[in-house]
Amino acid sequence: MTSRSHPERDCVESVQAVLDLLDGHDGIDASTESLDGAFTLLADQRRRLLLAVMRTYGEELTLPDAAEEVAVRETGRKVTNIPAERVREVYLSLYHDHLPRLVDAGLLEYDQERDLVAPDGV
Template identity: 75%
Template sequence: MSSGSNSDIDAVEFVQRLLNWLDGDDHDLSGDSLDDAFALLADRRRRLLLEVMRTYEEELTLPDAAEEVAVRETGNSVRNISAERVQEVYLSLYHDHLPRLVDAGLLEYDQERDLVAPDAV
């Protein structure tokens, strides 16, 4: 096996640890629950939104969250990201990613105030 980048090694190690954890008896996940969790985490933009919300640990306006997701996606400062790009991120969060995460109970959304908050669980 050839040596990969650190992120490849980290991914392999993560999968091995996850498989070892799944082999243990200290969890009560069904196959469907696991599939649902992986489906939620499969999209990078959803993972980034969750990361943003965990970083700030407070409610954010969806436009601010979209801006932060765009920053993390591009690796650029907000000054170097076009308004169109931020708008595209906002729309995809609003119409696709945020509803999925809210339905799963991972985030809360107040549409009237356009605020996203980490779930209080």
Template identity: 70%
Template structure:
């Protein structure tokens, strides 16, 4: 097998750091795979980042707007309503249910409110 491009040193360093941390982790292989699966998508990581940053319940439209801001690197007035709507739909139908099922977030559908999970 012949490499066609140079490896990203930041990525290599990150992977090695993660592997080092896994050496001291007592999680099962299945748990590690599940965690990496949850974190594999950038939009899910950004939603978790938003919820950690605010550390309080947000409406899903507000959370979608914050995720869109982080995805684009643009301020809210520069982001189209269509982009925020697409982000909302993606969060509602795909990413949020996965994070709720994993116990990382809570969702009150009646109020359209996303909350960080109260971990003990």
């Protein structure tokens, strides 16, 4: 018998893990409004990937470099095997939609003149 992933079970396990995390940490502000805001920010895969990229590198990156890395993680391909138009689309969606939300939330910083993204506080 082979083991297969069950998306519903995986989702339930993820939700349970988040609830356990919230129950075990008194320092987390678990108000409904703050949790809804956090889950709204994390609801989009591209935002999660951008945050993961920034955590991986831990330093400022140009937005084009961050967009390339997000495209790599989205597709599972090497950047040389991703069409330039796809990377451009990722860049534009980060610039116009996802990055402003993450900057407004205080998770990332963005220097528009230099087109640099940094984890907040770097």
